[in-house]
Amino acid sequence: xxxxxxxxxxxxxxxxxxxxxxxxxxxxxxxxxxxxxxxxxxxxxxxxxxxxxxxxxxxxxxxxxxxxxxxxxxxxxxxxxxxxxxxxxxxxxxxxxxxxxxxxxxxxxxxxxxxxxxxxxxxxxx
Numbered sequence: 834x835x836x837x838x839x840x841x842x843x844x845x846x847x848x849x850x851x852x853x854x855x856x857x858x859x860x861x862x863x864x865x866x867x868x869x870x871x872x873x874x875x876x877x878x879x880x881x882x883x884x885x886x887x888x889x890x891x892x893x894x895x896x897x898x899x900x901x902x903x904x905x906x907x908x909x910x911x912x913x914x915x916x917x918x919x920x921x922x923x924x925x926x927x928x929x930x931x932x933x934x935x936x937x938x939x940x941x942x943x944x945x946x947x948x949x950x951x952x953x954x955x956x957x958x959x
Contacts, residue, residue, distance in 0.1 A: 863893035
């Protein structure tokens, strides 16, 4: 399935403009980091985002929780009053969690490696 991140950026930007918000306000209201909001709005980084991120932004912007996911997947977004179908979102969410866990593990390994270098450097100075 093709993903249209440019359409997501356009939808977010149009809605933020309609609401008269700034990027920081959207980030604060949605509890999504400003860096991620910036990447999405400017379509600078195309990477898989968690369903929770897209849901948080959709809901904050006054849309159905699956609005931005539908835009991303080139589908017609659901009406805000339509019920949320949480059942089929489980696998993508688990995939996103697994991806995030891998990223965090890699970061921790980098930190551990850097810390070992610092400790070795401090010990050699004594």
